[in-house]
Amino acid sequence: SMSIISDSLKKIKPSPTIAVSTKARELKAAGKDVIGLGAGEPDFDTPDNIKKAAIKAINDGDTKYTAVDGTPALKKAIVEKFKKENNLDYTSDQITVGAGGKHVIYNAMMATLNEGDEVIVPAPYWVSYPDMVLLAGGTPIILECDEKQEFKINPAELEKSITPKTKWIILNSPSNPTGACYTKKDIREIADILEKHPHVYVLSDDIYEHVTYEGFKFFTIAQIDTLKDRVLTMNGVSKAYSMTGWRIGYAAGPKDIIKAMGKIQSQSTSNPSSISQAAAVEALVGTQDFIKERATSFQERRDFVVKALNAIDGIECLNPAGAFYVFPSCKGLMGKKDSSGNELKRDTDFVQSLLENSGIAVVQGSAFGLEGFFRISYATSMENLKKALEKISSYCESLN
Numbered sequence: 001s002m003s004i005i006s007d008s009l010k011k012i013k014p015s016p017t018i019a020v021s022t023k024a025r026e027l028k029a030a031g032k033d034v035i036g037l038g039a040g041e042p043d044f045d046t047p048d049n050i051k052k053a054a055i056k057a058i059n060d061g062d063t064k065y066t067a068v069d070g071t072p073a074l075k076k077a078i079v080e081k082f083k084k085e086n087n088l089d090y091t092s093d094q095i096t097v098g099a100g101g102k103h104v105i106y107n108a109m110m111a112t113l114n115e116g117d118e119v120i121v122p123a124p125y126w127v128s129y130p131d132m133v134l135l136a137g138g139t140p141i142i143l144e145c146d147e148k149q150e151f152k153i154n155p156a157e158l159e160k161s162i163t164p165k166t167k168w169i170i171l172n173s174p175s176n177p178t179g180a181c182y183t184k185k186d187i188r189e190i191a192d193i194l195e196k197h198p199h200v201y202v203l204s205d206d207i208y209e210h211v212t213y214e215g216f217k218f219f220t221i222a223q224i225d226t227l228k229d230r231v232l233t234m235n236g237v238s239k240a241y242s243m244t245g246w247r248i249g250y251a252a253g254p255k256d257i258i259k260a261m262g263k264i265q266s267q268s269t270s271n272p273s274s275i276s277q278a279a280a281v282e283a284l285v286g287t288q289d290f291i292k293e294r295a296t297s298f299q300e301r302r303d304f305v306v307k308a309l310n311a312i313d314g315i316e317c318l319n320p321a322g323a324f325y326v327f328p329s330c331k332g333l334m335g336k337k338d339s340s341g342n343e344l345k346r347d348t349d350f351v352q353s354l355l356e357n358s359g360i361a362v363v364q365g366s367a368f369g370l371e372g373f374f375r376i377s378y379a380t381s382m383e384n385l386k387k388a389l390e391k392i393s394s395y396c397e398s399l400n
């Protein structure tokens with residue numbers, strides 16, 4: 001039957017992580033004591049030097065349209081960032097800026113996918129990848145990466161998932177939702193496979209680059225010379241600089257793709273906010289001191305959360321080196337019943353029962369493409385985390 005809503009939109013679902021935050025907010029509004037461990041953003045404030053740069057931009061009248069895919073000043077700062085932090089050489093025409101990392105990835109998919117093109121999405125994945133691929137007319141090919149391989153890609157499995165229709169593989173390290181971090185060696189092994197398949201491009205989502213622990217050495221696949229010409233590296237200021245609300249993300253890569261992405265932007269959103277762009281310049285060129293301090297604080301929280309989770313019967317949790325998420329297994333609780341007599345058959349049952357009985361909001365692993373797990377975001381205060389882990393623990397003990 002005729003519908004006002006497009007067929008392509010019917011293929012996708014609203015973001016399940018946003019759905020959990022909404023449900024938690026509703027329960028809170030109804031007077032329930034709720035702790036949300038679902039949010040994908042740092043709890044820290046945007047640093048003052050960055051705020052000041054934005055205020056200066058407003059006062060200076062930096063309030064008009066800018067170049068569609070980023071101001072020359074911001075592109076220059078991004079070129080310098082890639083040189084300084086990743087030892088990568090780009091020119092400004094290899095850089096595009098959009099309204100957040102999410103927007104940039106969306107543009108990349110819209111700019112490159114034809115009906116039936118395949119995109120390899122390793123699971124557990126960030127919830128938006130498969131749906132963006134679908135919206136752009138492509139076909140997500142889910143490559144499962146379980147806890148036995150620390151949720152990382154097995155290169156032999158990757159090779160099996162490549163077909164003549166494969167256009168992209170998406171890499172995300174440190175990972176949302178697992179926190180998994182790919183070492184230089186891990187990336188070298190993936191590159192060995194991709195070198196044999198020159199038609200496959202790589203979208204590297206590096207948004208958590210600066211949230212790593214214990215001296216983990218960040219490495220990105222564009223640093224492999226033989227692949228650089230078919231790597232689009234996406235990054236942004238949201239997570240590193242606590243600027244999620246400012247909406248600035250960027251990408252570096254082949255000129256033809258960058259140009260095509262700008263073309264989409266020219267007919268859709270135009271430039272990202274002029275004020276946010278000025279703030280992002282300061283984020284990239286100003287002091288970087290707080291990045292380490294904040295990572296130390298995230299690491300303390302991770303250590304606490306991982307230990308507390310592993311002390312619970314039926315829950316098992318790896319100790320990842322980055323991002324601000326852990327992805328514990330709840331498989332040991334399946335088959336048990338909660339105090340209302342509901343049997344936990346799937347991770348969604350566990351997550352729902354935990355929210356209703358203990359007021360703790362987490363997200364089910366199946367939302368990220370791997371059943372039997374849940375994601376905890378520890379980007380919240382230690383006080384909240386202590387309270388939350390006590391409640392999760394007594395909830396799990398109450399099951400029988």
Ligand code: PLP
Pocket residue numbers: 040099100101102103126172175176205207236237238244247248249
């Ligand atoms: N990529 C990953 C893996 C993320 O977790 C997020 C944010 O949650 C993004 C990209 C998008 O970030 P932004 O807020 O810049 O759109």
